[in-house]
Every structure is written in structure tokens, then in C-alpha cells.
Amino acid sequence: xxxxxxxxxxxxxxxxxxxxxxxxxxxxxxxxxxxxxxxxxxxxxxxxxxxxxxxxxxxxxxxxxxxxxxxxxxxxxxxxxxxxxxxxxxxxxxxxxxxxxxxxxxxxxxxxxxxxxxxxxxxxxxxxxxxxxxxxxxxxxxxxx
Numbered sequence: 001x002x003x004x005x006x007x008x009x010x011x012x013x014x015x016x017x018x019x020x021x022x023x024x025x026x027x028x029x030x031x032x033x034x035x036x037x038x039x040x041x042x043x044x045x046x047x048x049x050x051x052x053x054x055x056x057x058x059x060x061x062x063x064x065x066x067x068x069x070x071x072x073x074x075x076x077x078x079x080x081x082x083x084x085x086x087x088x089x090x091x092x093x094x095x096x097x098x099x100x101x102x103x104x105x106x107x108x109x110x111x112x113x114x115x116x117x118x119x120x121x122x123x124x125x126x127x128x129x130x131x132x133x134x135x136x137x138x139x140x141x142x143x144x145x
Contacts, residue, residue, distance in 0.1 A: 053074070062087075066090075
């Protein structure tokens with residue numbers, strides 16, 4: 001038999017911060033729990049399953065809205081899984097775009113690192129690239145336009 005959990009025990013069981021659990025409840029991603037006679041939240045096995053699902057999906061990078069849609073689909077077990085496939089494929093495409101962006105970023109950083117003369121900070125090409133100096137007049141003009 002499953003013993004109802006306090007929010008702290010649920011948090012520990014799922015490696016989720018208490019604040020995050022409350023947030024998921026607030027946005028309707030996690031069903032509101034029952035309350036004890038002392039008005040404490042009490043979570044059941046369903047909450048544990050839902051929160052574990054949410055955590056795993058979030059760990060894989062799915063957005064809150066994607067998780068919401070996946071959970072809705074999971075509740076309709078007799079439906080085609082084409083919608084689940086669509087969400088997973090969209091997420092996979094997002095990951096691929098991020099990999100391309102991160103690879104380009106790594107290349108830019110490699111070029112900066114390679115340009116370093118390794119002398120003194122005043123000659124540091126990396127710091128120069130991170131904080132390019134613009135003439136004050138140009139900086140004011142760009143802020144007003």
C-alpha cells in the first residue's frame with residue numbers, strides 16, 4: 001500500500017525542489033494535492049508518477065507546453081502515438097539546431113583562444129572580443145535610434 005507523501009518527501013523522491021513542485025501545481029501541470037486535517041499537502045502515487053514523468057521530460061529538454069501535451073496524450077492510451085512522435089521529432093530538430101549553434105560558438109571560441117598572445121591582459125584578444133570598445137559618440141547615437 002502506498003503511503004501519502006508530504007511535499008518534502010515527494011521532492012526528495014523525485015529530486016525536485018519544493019518550489020518547483022508548487023510551481024507545477026500553480027500552472028496546472030501537476031494536479032492539486034489533497035489536504036490533511038492539518039491543511040498540509042498530501043501527495044499520492046499518481047502525483048509521484050506525474051512528477052517523475054515531468055522531471056524526466058524536463059531533463060530531456062522538453063518545454064513545459066510540450067510536457068503538458070505529452071501528459072495529455074499519455075492519459076489517452078488508446079490513441080495513435082503520431083502526436084507523440086510529432087512532438088519528439090520537433091524537439092529533436094530543436095536539439096539539432098542548438099548543436100549547430102553550439103558547434104559554431106565553439107569554433108568562434110577556438111579562434112579567440114588561438115589568437116591569444118599569452119602575454120599580458122592589456123593585449124588579451126579574448127577580453128577585447130568580449131568587450132569591444134566603441135567611441136562614446138557612437139554609443140550615444142545607437143541608444144537614441
